Amino acid sequence: MKFLAAKDRGEITIFGVPFDGTTCFRPGARFAPAGIRFFSENLETYSPALNRDLDDIDFCDAGDLEINALPEDMVETVYSFMENVKIPVMLGGEHSVTFPVVKALKERYGELTVIHFDAHTDLRDIYSGTAYSHACVMRRVLELGCKIVHVGVRSGTLEEFTLIRDNPLLHLVDIKKLPEILENEKNIYFSIDIDYFDPAFAPGTGTPEPCGGTPVEFFSIIYNLPSANIVGFDIVEVSPPYDPSGITQMLAAKVVRELILKFWGG
C-alpha cells in the first residue's frame, strides 16, 4: 500500500521519528520508519478481517522529523511537531519518542490513559545518564499523571515491578482483559513496543525478550475493542538491521494498517 503514497488529507498524521540515541544494547531503530514504509508497499490496502480499505480513509504521511543526536532535542522537536497533529500515528525510533507525544496529548485532553504494549516495564528513573532513555519512558509518562495499562510486560527490575504493584496509576493486565478495561477509559493512547510480541514473530528489535504475545492473539483482541476515544498510537523499537527477513517490519506495517482501519475506519 505504501503509506507515503496515500491520500494526503485527513486528521490522521503518520510521521516517523528516526531516533535511537539512548538505545543501550543494539541501535538500529532509527531505520524503522523507512523500513516500515518499504514493507508497507507490499501490504494490500484492504483488510479482509475488518472488511475495510485504507483507500477509504483520510490520512497523510508527513514523512520523518529531522532529529539530532540529543534526547532533549528530540523531545522538543516531537513535542513542537505535535502542535499541528490531530491524531498521531507515530513510527519510532526507540521508545523514548513516545514521551513528547503523550505529553502533548495529556495537555490537550487533561486525562489520558496509555495502553503500553511492551516486554519491558520502562519505568526506570534515570538510565544511561539521561531521564529520556527508552528505559525510562513510562516513568516520565507516569509523572505526567497518565494512567498506564501495561500489557505483555515480562522484564524489569524488582524496583520497577514493585512500583507497578504500589502505584495506583499503574496496571499490569493480561491482554484478554483489554476490551473490558477500555470500556471505561476516556482518552486512550496506544504505545506499542514491537518487543511486546514474541521474538519469533518480531526478531528485529534491539532487546528481544522471550515469551511474548502472538500476532494472532493481538489482532483478535484489537478487533474486539471499542473504537471510541482512541486519540492516537505509536509503534516503536523495530530495528531493521536485526530483521534480515523483514518479518518484523511487515508486522509493524500491518499493525499500523489494522489499527487505523479499526479505530478510524468505521
Added chain:
Amino acid sequence: MKFLAAKDRGEITIFGVPFDGTTCFRPGARFAPAGIRFFSENLETYSPALNRDLDDIDFCDAGDLEINALPEDMVETVYSFMENVKIPVMLGGEHSVTFPVVKALKERYGELTVIHFDAHTDLRDIYSGTAYSHACVMRRVLELGCKIVHVGVRSGTLEEFTLIRDNPLLHLVDIKKLPEILENEKNIYFSIDIDYFDPAFAPGTGTPEPCGGTPVEFFSIIYNLPSANIVGFDIVEVSPPYDPSGITQMLAAKVVRELILKFWGG
C-alpha cells in the same frame, strides 16, 4: 536424506522450477530447489509421526528444469515436462509455476480440485503486465475450471475476496475443515505457498504476511487426511536469500517428506 540421492525410480517425480521472473517485491525463489535439497540432506528419511521411511518409497528426483526469463516460456517448459510425469512433486520457484502443472493434470483427469495453501488470494487477472504473474496463478487455475479450496488466505484486494464469495468454484475454509472436504473430492492437487505459514515459522519468502498457520497444526491436519485421490503437490515461494537460518527451507523439506510418506507411503 537428500532427495537428489534417492532411489531413481517410481511414479513420483520430484523436480525443481527455479523461476521467479514475475515476483513483484523480493525475488529469490529461483534458489529454492537447490536450497530445499541442501537442507533435505540433514533431514532423516524416517518419519516418527508416520512411522514410514522414504527409503521404502519409489521416487526419483529429476533435478531442475531449464527455465528462461519469460513467464510464457516457463509455462510452456513446465507443461511439456509434465507429459512424462505421473505424480508431480514440484519445488518452486514462485507460485506462477503451479499453473502449467495444474493445466496438465486438469487435462489428464478432467476434474481437479486444488487445495491452495497460501496467505494471498492470487486471484488477480493481470499483474505487473502479465497474466502469468504469481499474483494471478489461481485466477488462471480457476479459468481451467478447477475447484479451488483456499486455506490460510488472509491478504488480497476487495475484488479478490468478492470473487471468492461469489464464484461457486472458490472456497475459503479453515484448515480444520480439510479432512471433511477431501472426503468427497475426486482428484486432488495440493499447492502449498510457504507463506501459508506464519512468518515466524517461514521467514524466508518474498512476501511474508503475519498471522499464518503453524507447522504443528498443519502436519496434524495432514496426518488425518484421507490419502486417496491425491495426484501431486507443489511447494512454492521459498526464498533462500531471506532465510538466513535456513528454517524455511528445512520446513519445506519436511513438508515434502511428510506429504510423500502420507499420500504414497502406505
Added chain:
Amino acid sequence: MKFLAAKDRGEITIFGVPFDGTTCFRPGARFAPAGIRFFSENLETYSPALNRDLDDIDFCDAGDLEINALPEDMVETVYSFMENVKIPVMLGGEHSVTFPVVKALKERYGELTVIHFDAHTDLRDIYSGTAYSHACVMRRVLELGCKIVHVGVRSGTLEEFTLIRDNPLLHLVDIKKLPEILENEKNIYFSIDIDYFDPAFAPGTGTPEPCGGTPVEFFSIIYNLPSANIVGFDIVEVSPPYDPSGITQMLAAKVVRELILKFWGG
C-alpha cells in the same frame, strides 16, 4: 545481567565448552558461550515470574575451557574439569559436550536421570567416524547406565526409535508429564539442546527441526517442577552464525537464568 560479571562464589559453576568438532551439518556452536554471555548482558537479573534475583545467588562463571579439535580430547578436558565443579551449568558447544559431565556426575552420585530436551534422539552408536559425535551422545549416556527421559524428540532413525521403545532406561514423554516424572527421581540432570524449541523461537542452531516446543510452555512447566535433586544442567547446540537477530542466544540466556533461579534460588 552478564554472567561473567556475577559474584564469583558459590557452588554453581557456569562454564563454556566452545566445541563443535563433530557437527555434521553446519558448525558454529563453538561461538555459543561467548554469544550467550553477550546477550545475557541485556537480560535483567530479576525474574518477575519467579520473583527472584540472580544477585541473590552464589555462583561463578569459570569462563571457557580450552578445547582442541579432537572429540576424545574434549571429553577428557571436560571430565577433568568436573573434578572441581559441584553444580555444573554448562554452555555448549555441540551436544557431545554433555557426555563427560554426565559421566562425572554418574560416578559421583551412582544413580542419575537425564532429562533430555531435544528434537533428535542422539542415540546413534557411531556417527561420522566417532563414538563421541553429537549424534551419539545419548547412546553414550545410556551406556553409563543413566535413565534418560526424552522430551520433544521428533527426529531420528527407525532404529533409534525402536531402541527407545525397547530399552527400559529410555522414555519418550510429553513435556506435560515432567512434573509427575520428576517427583520420583533421585539425582536429575537437565540437558537442553536448543533445537528442542521450534525453529521459529530458536533459529540459531545447526540442525533445526520443525514442530518443536514453545518457550512459554517450556517455562510454565519448569516453574512447576519440584526443585529438589537437580544436580546440574547444560544448554547446547546454540549456533550464533545462524542467529542473525540473536533471539536464540537471548532465549538460551533466559533458560540459564530461570533454571538457576528455579532450582537453586529458593
Added chain:
Amino acid sequence: MKFLAAKDRGEITIFGVPFDGTTCFRPGARFAPAGIRFFSENLETYSPALNRDLDDIDFCDAGDLEINALPEDMVETVYSFMENVKIPVMLGGEHSVTFPVVKALKERYGELTVIHFDAHTDLRDIYSGTAYSHACVMRRVLELGCKIVHVGVRSGTLEEFTLIRDNPLLHLVDIKKLPEILENEKNIYFSIDIDYFDPAFAPGTGTPEPCGGTPVEFFSIIYNLPSANIVGFDIVEVSPPYDPSGITQMLAAKVVRELILKFWGG
C-alpha cells in the same frame, strides 16, 4: 547529499529503473535506485577533487519509473519517458535498461558513441529467451548503429570477443586511452556497469568478475576527460542484497556525483 532532496530544476534528470527481470544469476538490481539514494544521503554535495558542489548544479530527481515484469514493456516505458528528458542520469536496474535510453538518444542525435564500462561483453544475440536480456544489451546498441568503446571487459564467449575484433563499430580499449579517444567523439554516452570495478570495490552486483578496475584509477581518468559532448550516463547492475556493507552503493552514489560535477558543473 540525497539526490531526491536536490533542487528540482535543470536539464539533468536523475531517474531510477528498478528492473532486473532478465537477470540470469542473482537478481536484486531492482533495489539499486532506492539503495543508491539512501547512501547518497551520507555523501557530501561538495567534491574536493573537482572543487565543485552539487548545490550549484541544476538537476532534478524524477524518482523511479513504474516498471512491470516484462522486458519488452520496460523498454517501452523507459523509451517513452526519455521524450521529456534532456540529459539522462539513469540509475539501473540491470543493464538491459540502457537500451531504450541509448535508442532515444541515437534517434535524437543521429550519431552516438557509447562508452561501455563493464566486466562483460554483453554482446549476445539472444539470452534466456529474450533479445532484451542484460547479456544482449550492447548487441542491441550495436544494431542501432552506435559506436561502442568497451572499457574493462574481461569476460565473454569466444564469439563475442571475435565480434569485437571483427566489427568496426566495436572497440576494446584500456581505460588509460579514454581521454584521447573522447577528443574526437561527437555525442557521447557513458554506460557504467558497476561490475567494471573489481569485486573488492563493488561486491554488491549480480555477477562479480575478478580482476576489475579500481575507483582511484577510474576517477583519475574521469577527471582528465574533456567534458564537452557528453549527453548522459547511467550506472547499472548494483545489487543491494549482495552489498551488506553498502560500499557498492556508496561507490555508485559517488560516481553519480562526480560525473555530474565533471561533465555539467563547469
Added chain:
Amino acid sequence: MKFLAAKDRGEITIFGVPFDGTTCFRPGARFAPAGIRFFSENLETYSPALNRDLDDIDFCDAGDLEINALPEDMVETVYSFMENVKIPVMLGGEHSVTFPVVKALKERYGELTVIHFDAHTDLRDIYSGTAYSHACVMRRVLELGCKIVHVGVRSGTLEEFTLIRDNPLLHLVDIKKLPEILENEKNIYFSIDIDYFDPAFAPGTGTPEPCGGTPVEFFSIIYNLPSANIVGFDIVEVSPPYDPSGITQMLAAKVVRELILKFWGG
C-alpha cells in the same frame, strides 16, 4: 594473540570506549572494542615485518570504559580515565572519543601534533545538535591548539576544506610525506579512523568513502617512521554490524599490533 590475555603490566594501556551516540548515519562502532579483541585472538603475537613479538612488550588491556548515552558524559569519563594512563591505545567507538584523550595529552605535554588518518575532515563546528559529534572532533582538537596533519582526507564541505587551507595549524598531506613530517614533531598522537582505508579493505564502518588508502601502503609508511615522541594512538569507527567477513576488525587488530611493536617494541 588476544589483547585481553596479554601480560597485565607496562605503561601502555589498551582500553575500549564503546560509544557511538552521535553517529549520524549507521551506528555500530560501540561493538568495535569487543570485535577487535575477538579477531585479535586469531592474530599471531609475532610480526614478521618487524621481527618483534607482542609477548616481549609490557602492556595491559584495561577493558572497556562504562559509558552512558550522552556525548558530554563520554567526554568526561574518558578524560578522567586518562589520569591513570601513561600511553593510551584506545579502541573506539566513533571518532568523538578521540577528543578527551587528546585534551588530556595536550594538557600533559603542552605541545601536541595529531596525525589524523581519515576519509573525512571532521572539522564541523556543530553537528546533529552537539559540539561533540564525531563530525566535529578535529575542530575541537584544533581549538585545543594542536597541530593537525590530515592524511587520506577526501570528503568534507567547502567550508571545511577552506579552513584547512587557511588555518596554519591544519595540514593536508600525502601519506608519503609522513616520515619527513614526523622528524620535526615533538609529541605525536595518531588518530586512525578506519575509513582512512579504502572501503574494499575496511567495509565495516559507518560512513565508507571510496578512494582510500591500502593497508600495504599504510604499513610500509608506518614501518619507516621514526619511533620517537609517539605518545599514544587510537583506532576508531570500526563498525562490526557492517563487517560480515570480519576483515575490518582483523585489519584494526593488526594496526594495533604493528603500531605497538613499531613505536614501543624496539
Added chain:
Amino acid sequence: MKFLAAKDRGEITIFGVPFDGTTCFRPGARFAPAGIRFFSENLETYSPALNRDLDDIDFCDAGDLEINALPEDMVETVYSFMENVKIPVMLGGEHSVTFPVVKALKERYGELTVIHFDAHTDLRDIYSGTAYSHACVMRRVLELGCKIVHVGVRSGTLEEFTLIRDNPLLHLVDIKKLPEILENEKNIYFSIDIDYFDPAFAPGTGTPEPCGGTPVEFFSIIYNLPSANIVGFDIVEVSPPYDPSGITQMLAAKVVRELILKFWGG
C-alpha cells in the same frame, strides 16, 4: 560454466573435500566445494586472457568425497582416492586436505616441489591436539621431503619463520620470482590457500590476514609461467559463510578455470 556439467572424461579430476574439522577460528570451508561449483555456473568457459575454452579440455568432476569428522580418517580417505586420480584439481576444505594429495604425488613422482600460496606459514608441528591441523600442513609436507616455495606468507610464529630461514627445503619468495623458479623444478604442485589474496579480494575465509596479493598480479604471473611439469593443484580455505557477496567463491572458480586452461589447455 559449472564444473559439474563438464565433459566427464580426461586425466584431470576435479574433486571436493568438504572438511574443516581442525579449523581453529571460524569453520565453514566444508561448504566451499558446493559454493565454488555454484559460482562456476556463472563463469564463462572461455578465457579471453588465454584465448582458450574449457569446452576444449578433457576433465571430469568427481563430486565430493565422503568425509567424516576425524582428521586421520580424512587423510586416509583422500589418500585412497588419489589412487585413481591422474591430475588432481582439489577443492578444499581447509588446508589440511592438501597433505594426503601431496603424499600420494610424492610417492608417485619421487621428487615434488610444492608452490604454497598462503598468508600463513602452516609449519606448526602440532596444533589444537593434532598433527593434521590446517596449521601444520606444510610441516607434514616438509617431512615428506618436498621442497616448498612459500608465496605471500606474512603471518606465523618466530619459530616458523626461523624454520623457513634455516631449512634448505623451505623458500620464501616474492611472487615475481615464480617464473624463474619454476624453470628448474621437475614435478610441481600448486597449493593455493585463498587467504594468499588480500582480504579485500577474498573476504570469505576463516582467518583473513591483511596485506595480501591481488588477483590481477596473481594471474599476470600465472600467465607467464612455464606450463610443463605441473602435476596438479588445489584451492583451499574458501569459507562461504563469510562470503556474503560471493566474490571469494567467484575468484576461486576463476583460479580453477585459468589454471586448468594455462597448464593443460595448450
